Amino acid sequence: MGKKRGLVWLFACFAFLVSCGSGEETDRSRVYNIYALNKEETRIFSNEYEARSTEQSALIEELLAQLTATPEKPEYRAPLAGNFELIGYSVEEKQLILNFDEQYKGLPPTTEVLARAAVVRTMTQIKGIDYVSFQIRSAPLTDSAGNVIGIMSADMFIDNAESEMNSKEKVRVRLYFANEAGDKLIETNRTLVYNSSTNVSMERLVVEQLIGGPSEQVKDKAFPTVNPETKIVSVAVRDGTCYVNLNENFLSQIYNVSSEVTIYSIVNSLAELPNVSKVQIAVNGDSNVMFRENTSLAGTFGRNLDIVTTTY
Numbered sequence: 001m002g003k004k005r006g007l008v009w010l011f012a013c014f015a016f017l018v019s020c021g022s023g024e025e026t027d028r029s030r031v032y033n034i035y036a037l038n039k040e041e042t043r044i045f046s047n048e049y050e051a052r053s054t055e056q057s058a059l060i061e062e063l064l065a066q067l068t069a070t071p072e073k074p075e076y077r078a079p080l081a082g083n084f085e086l087i088g089y090s091v092e093e094k095q096l097i098l099n100f101d102e103q104y105k106g107l108p109p110t111t112e113v114l115a116r117a118a119v120v121r122t123m124t125q126i127k128g129i130d131y132v133s134f135q136i137r138s139a140p141l142t143d144s145a146g147n148v149i150g151i152m153s154a155d156m157f158i159d160n161a162e163s164e165m166n167s168k169e170k171v172r173v174r175l176y177f178a179n180e181a182g183d184k185l186i187e188t189n190r191t192l193v194y195n196s197s198t199n200v201s202m203e204r205l206v207v208e209q210l211i212g213g214p215s216e217q218v219k220d221k222a223f224p225t226v227n228p229e230t231k232i233v234s235v236a237v238r239d240g241t242c243y244v245n246l247n248e249n250f251l252s253q254i255y256n257v258s259s260e261v262t263i264y265s266i267v268n269s270l271a272e273l274p275n276v277s278k279v280q281i282a283v284n285g286d287s288n289v290m291f292r293e294n295t296s297l298a299g300t301f302g303r304n305l306d307i308v309t310t311t312y
Contacts, residue, residue, distance in 0.1 A: 030054070032125050034066045035118035036076040041111045044118045045076060059126055060089065060096065067119055079115035082107065087137070094130040095151055096123050099138060116152070124154040173206055174272040176265045176308065177214045177222035182257035184309035185265060186222045190215060203242050203276065204235040206269050225265035227254050233284060240277040241300055242270045250283055251291060259295040264304045271303040278302050 033046035049066055053059040068080040080086060084103035089096060098119070107115065120132045131151040134141035140148045171192050176185040190209065211232070213224035229252070233245040244266060253262065267279040278300040283289050287297045 032063060033122065034063070035079065035122045036067075036071050037079055037111070037114050037118060039075055039077055041077070041108075041114060044079075044114055044121075046121075047071070047073070047076075056091070056126060056128055060091070060123070060129070063122055063126065064089070067122055079118035091129070094128055096126075096129045096132045097135060098132065099135045100141075102136060104134075104136060104141075116149075120152045120156070121154045171202070173202075173209065174269065175206065175209055175214075176225075176268045177210075177218075178225050178255070178257045178261050178265070179309055180221075180223060182223070182255065182261060185225075185261060185268060185307050186218075187308055187310075188214065188218050188222050201235060201237075202273055203237055203244075203270060204232060206273065207232055207235055207244060207266065210265060210269055223257070224255055225257050225262045226250065227252050237275055240275065242273075242276045242279045243282065244270070244279060245282045245285055248283055250281075251289070253292055259292040260304075260307060263291065263295060263301060264307050267301040268303055268305070268308070 030051045032049050032051055034049045035044050035046045037044055049063075051059055051062055053062045064080070064086065066078075068078055068086070070081065071078060082103075083106065085101045087099045087101055089098050091097070104112075116134065123129055123132050131153050133151045134149065140150070142148050173190055173192060175188050175190055177188060178184070179186050192205065192209070211226050211228060211230050213219075213228065214222040227249050229249040231247040231249060233247055234243070235245070236243050253259075263281065266281065270276045270279050279302075280287055280300045281291075281297050283297070287299075289297050291297055
């Protein structure tokens with residue numbers, strides 16, 4: 001009998017110790033995964049964080065602050081750290097709406113997708129927040145093709161945030177820019193980090209690079225050909241023909257280059273891609289226009305290597 005009472009006493013002590021120990025443990029209901037990018041901007045990772053707040057609005061601000069603050073681990077980068085500003089937020093029917101300034105659109109496409117995934121997966125852990133949407137000055141965020149991205153849930157990023165989105169590859173593209181006289185093209189090579197999960201095609205990437213102009217490494221021998229204010233409306237490939245649709249700024253040439261140089265800067269660069277043999281250029285969907293009053297955009301253009309020179 002005494003032995004039985006001793007066992008009961010031991011179990012009671014053990015239960016007391018366990019209950020005391022559990023009181024000292026972290027309150028798991030306050031633990032959130034804060035997602036961050038690695039410094040190479042190729043992956044997202046999460047670290048556990050014990051929040052101080054429990055009320056929704058205070059918790060939103062606390063987690064947003066964590067997404068902005070420099071992570072403790074130097075190999076990580078905060079998704080909301082950069083030259084852009086989060087102007088404010090609001091909550092409507094389980095949707096968190098984040099409103100950024102125009103500088104947010106300056107993020108590289110792959111970085112932006114990863115940052116967005118990190119934010120969505122962090123903020124949807126808050127009770128009552130099932131969706132997140134991004135705005136730029138109260139206007140819906142759009143992708144590089146001008147399509148509205150809309151509301152996002154954590155499920156949208158579960159499969160590709162750490163697999164497809166993390167699989168970047170280096171690609172080498174050949175871009176044609178103007179020589180100093182503006183009457184010939186100069187061949188240049190550029191290595192880019194490409195991620196197909198961003199929905200940015202290689203053809204569009206090439207046109208974006210041309211609009212952006214030559215890199216610092218070749219700016220003393222290669223010169224821009226396309227008005228930098230030009231916006232891409234769409235880029236698509238069908239049956240070997242790349243259809244490039246640009247806005248009206250394309251028609252305003254600010255550089256001292258011939259019309260041929262501008263046209264074949266685009267055509268020759270795209271024709272370097274294995275799936276492109278011809279290019280059609282349109283302005284706001286209309287190819288029946290004249291470029292600089294001497295070149296019709298009607299029809300398609302094929303590669304023209306006669307306009308390429310190796311003389312700087």
